[in-house]
Amino acid sequence: SxxxxxxxxxxxxxxxxxxxxxxxxxxxFAAKRNVPMTLREAQYGLxxxxxxxxxxxxxTAEAMDEADAILWGATGGPETTEVxxxxxxxxxxxxxxxxxxxxxxxxxxMASPALSASAPLKxxxxxxxxxxxxxxxxxxxxxxxxxxxxxxxDGQRRGFNTEQYTTNQIRRVARSAFELARTRRNKVCSVDKxxxxxxxxxxxxxxxxxxxxxxxxxxxxxxxxxxxxxxxVREPRQFxxxxxxxxxxxxxxxxxxxxxxxxxxxxxxxxxxxxxxxxRKALYEPVHGSAPDIAGKGIANPLGSILSVAMLLxxxxxxxxxxxxxxxxxxxxxxxxxxxxxxxxxGAKKLSTVQMGDAVLNAL
Amino acid sequence: SxxxxxxxxxxxxxxxxxxxxxxxxxxxFAAKRNVPMTLREAQYGLxxxxxxxxxxxxxTAEAMDEADAILWGATGGPETTEVxxxxxxxxxxxxxxxxxxxxxxxxxxMASPALSASAPLKxxxxxxxxxxxxxxxxxxxxxxxxxxxxxxxDGQRRGFNTEQYTTNQIRRVARSAFELARTRRNKVCSVDKxxxxxxxxxxxxxxxxxxxxxxxxxxxxxxxxxxxxxxxVREPRQFxxxxxxxxxxxxxxxxxxxxxxxxxxxxxxxxxxxxxxxxRKALYEPVHGSAPDIAGKGIANPLGSILSVAMLLxxxxxxxxxxxxxxxxxxxxxxxxxxxxxxxxxGAKKLSTVQMGDAVLNAL
Ligand SMILES: CC(C)[C@H](C(=O)O)[C@@H](O)C(=O)O
Ligand SMILES: CC(C)[C@H](C(=O)O)[C@@H](O)C(=O)O
Numbered sequence: 001s002x003x004x005x006x007x008x009x010x011x012x013x014x015x016x017x018x019x020x021x022x023x024x025x026x027x028x029f030a031a032k033r034n035v036p037m038t039l040r041e042a043q044y045g046l047x048x049x050x051x052x053x054x055x056x057x058x059x060t061a062e063a064m065d066e067a068d069a070i071l072w073g074a075t076g077g078p079e080t081t082e083v084x085x086x087x088x089x090x091x092x093x094x095x096x097x098x099x100x101x102x103x104x105x106x107x108x109x110m111a112s113p114a115l116s117a118s119a120p121l122k123x124x125x126x127x128x129x130x131x132x133x134x135x136x137x138x139x140x141x142x143x144x145x146x147x148x149x150x151x152x153x154d155g156q157r158r159g160f161n162t163e164q165y166t167t168n169q170i171r172r173v174a175r176s177a178f179e180l181a182r183t184r185r186n187k188v189c190s191v192d193k194x195x196x197x198x199x200x201x202x203x204x205x206x207x208x209x210x211x212x213x214x215x216x217x218x219x220x221x222x223x224x225x226x227x228x229x230x231x232x233v234r235e236p237r238q239f240x241x242x243x244x245x246x247x248x249x250x251x252x253x254x255x256x257x258x259x260x261x262x263x264x265x266x267x268x269x270x271x272x273x274x275x276x277x278x279x280r281k282a283l284y285e286p287v288h289g290s291a292p293d294i295a296g297k298g299i300a301n302p303l304g305s306i307l308s309v310a311m312l313l314x315x316x317x318x319x320x321x322x323x324x325x326x327x328x329x330x331x332x333x334x335x336x337x338x339x340x341x342x343x344x345x346x347g348a349k350k351l352s353t354v355q356m357g358d359a360v361l362n363a364l
Numbered sequence: 365s366x367x368x369x370x371x372x373x374x375x376x377x378x379x380x381x382x383x384x385x386x387x388x389x390x391x392x393f394a395a396k397r398n399v400p401m402t403l404r405e406a407q408y409g410l411x412x413x414x415x416x417x418x419x420x421x422x423x424t425a426e427a428m429d430e431a432d433a434i435l436w437g438a439t440g441g442p443e444t445t446e447v448x449x450x451x452x453x454x455x456x457x458x459x460x461x462x463x464x465x466x467x468x469x470x471x472x473x474m475a476s477p478a479l480s481a482s483a484p485l486k487x488x489x490x491x492x493x494x495x496x497x498x499x500x501x502x503x504x505x506x507x508x509x510x511x512x513x514x515x516x517x518d519g520q521r522r523g524f525n526t527e528q529y530t531t532n533q534i535r536r537v538a539r540s541a542f543e544l545a546r547t548r549r550n551k552v553c554s555v556d557k558x559x560x561x562x563x564x565x566x567x568x569x570x571x572x573x574x575x576x577x578x579x580x581x582x583x584x585x586x587x588x589x590x591x592x593x594x595x596x597v598r599e600p601r602q603f604x605x606x607x608x609x610x611x612x613x614x615x616x617x618x619x620x621x622x623x624x625x626x627x628x629x630x631x632x633x634x635x636x637x638x639x640x641x642x643x644r645k646a647l648y649e650p651v652h653g654s655a656p657d658i659a660g661k662g663i664a665n666p667l668g669s670i671l672s673v674a675m676l677l678x679x680x681x682x683x684x685x686x687x688x689x690x691x692x693x694x695x696x697x698x699x700x701x702x703x704x705x706x707x708x709x710x711g712a713k714k715l716s717t718v719q720m721g722d723a724v725l726n727a728l
Contacts, residue, residue, distance in 0.1 A: 121484055161561045201523060235484075
């Protein structure tokens with residue numbers, strides 16, 4: 001059938017709360033805009049662990065295996081201490097990224113004028129910021145071998161990990177960056193530490209090679225990762241598409257998220273390879289985590305998850321007008337003053353998670 | 365003799381220009397405050413390379429070997445392309461850090477109220493920021509083995525590096541952090557990525573162990589590196605002393621430097637182990653680099669280097685009153701409106717490097 005299969009997995013902490021609002025949004029697009037999709041909800045984390053001994057039970061694994069797109073909530077937090085590390089690891093987010101080969105993690109960074117009061121950067125620095133960080137997600141030091149903890153002859157302990165990239169791993173994520181740049185302002189900035197790391201020397205050489213071979217129409221620049229962290233805070237408007245390895249992308253995207261002043265609002269997409277039917281597995285999730293301190297209180301910001309639905313509409317469903325419609329509805333809700341606690345100015349009225357969902361649905 | 369030996373090495377790019385102003389300041393303290401030190405100037409970089417075939421000639425190596433403290437300018441930039449990589453490597457800054465075992469790199473981050481107009485963060489976020497990042501400087505992925513570039517059986521190339529820490533390497537830098545915190549607001553935040561890296565698991569366990577054994581009076585917290593990057597931008601006032609590994613410290617300190625709005629003003633100290641005579645080799649340098657684009661123009665900001673002299677007075681010479689005096693003179697110069705181009709508001713008068721040196725000396 002032509003139906004696109006979406007697995008909806010709220011997970012832990014505030015994940016289920018924010019995902020419930022995205023679910024309402026998905027239902028609206030299915031009903032009102034005839035978006036051809038089937039939704040299947042599945043559980044992840046402590047609750048299925050207590051029932052089945054697995055954080056990721058068979059049923060959830062099956063739902064995710066057969067899905068074209070996974071809408072993911074969040075994982076982690078204090079409650080996870082009730083789950084033994086081995087059970088946790090068996091179904092971890094890192095494991096899923098690896099299992100589905102979700103190598104290209106897209107994190108758009110957008111400044112919302114409506115939120116500049118709650119951002120740490122000055123409005124004149126933030127104004128007009130609009131770039132995408134593409135983080136390589138299935139290699140680098142997160143997955144490199146050998147890794148471990150050993151005891152040395154003198155009794156000391158030593159922890160070690162391997163940072164590594166092969167040319168093919170670099171090429172495919174760099175390709176995603178160049179292709180995305182062509183649909184935007186045509187600029188790619190590649191970030192590495194080639195003045196110190198051999199891994200980065202290969203990274204830079206291969207990005208340059210691919211650029212010469214296939215993307216010489218795109219403007220390509222390079223920054224060392226320390227300088228990149230600085231430039232993201234100093235003058236974030238200079239960037240269009242930034243591409244980097246796994247650990248650098250982890251750090252830089254959180255730095256950029258906060259610079260934009262709206263961590264709770266940022267969406268992400270993690271994309272796998274295109275298969276022989278032209279399909280591309282994808283996992284969509286808000287950039288924020290499980291926020292255990294506010295879980296269950298009904299006050300979390302659902303916009304990061306809702307904007308992840310917009311990415312799903314654009315990238316998996318190929319419905320750019322519907323994606324625009326949803327992003328516009330979010331802006332309308334914000335412009336009308338809708339604020340959850342994390343983005344509210346002092347003294348302003350604070351909406352609950354459900355009320356923010358209402359505000360977006362009303363604007364649709 | 366009781367004379368403290370200081371080697372003054374301007375190096376490359378703007379290094380010699382800014383260091384010339386620090387040299388004037390050192391001379392002032394020797395003459396007017398009877399600070400017991402001997403100064404020895406030495407060359408580093410392209411100029412000695414052309415004369416001797418070495419970026420770090422014998423004479424300079426000897427001056428640095430015998431010195432208690434090295435006042436370092438900067439290295440790197442386009443001109444270095446005239447020096448073959450092997451010659452460059454033989455005398456590199458990384459090599460010096462390693463040779464003198466300068467494992468504790470202190471980078472104070474201070475917001476100057478006088479500069480808040482040129483900072484990207486809002487004044488209400490910056491106001492009162494005063495913390496120190498201690499970066500481990502002689503281990504981690506910068507020095508870990510094995511490392512290299514190999515060709516795989518399928519013809520691909522692969523770059524690889526080893527991140528690693530032993531318990532002794534962690535303990536000594538964590539000790540520096542706890543000891544420094546006791547002289548300040550008594551708070552240490554240790555930064556790692558223990559949710560992913562075994563190296564960080566050992567890091568965190570050992571920091572906790574040392575804290576329990578010897579420093580339980582100090583408040584200790586832990587952050588993952590991605591969250592730390594975010595918190596430095598969101599609410600930098602929360603930090604007192606932050607301690608972290610080599611590559612994380614590289615990224616976070618540049619991020620923090622820019623958050624403070626005054627990269628050109630930030631000093632640093634890199635400290636080695638205490639020897640059996642109670643002496644501790646140290647290298648002082650501004651956090652900024654060689655800035656080849658403005659080298660030779662006489663417009664670089666010398667305050668990062670001059671404030672490094674204040675650290676030298678405090679840490680190597682044990683002259684806290686003189687360090688305070690110098691820091692106060694810098695604040696006085698700034699308060700009277702002295703600005704180099706990098707920290708000047710639009711339309712304001714811009715001082716040259718020498719004029720900024722004059723302004724500080726006048727304030728002394
Ligand atoms: C939870 C953690 C393993 C994860 C990561 O480091 O990738 C998170 O920080 C993220 O960015 O998605
Ligand atoms: C020049 C480079 C090798 C160096 C580093 O990464 O340590 C610099 O960025 C620094 O922070 O001193």
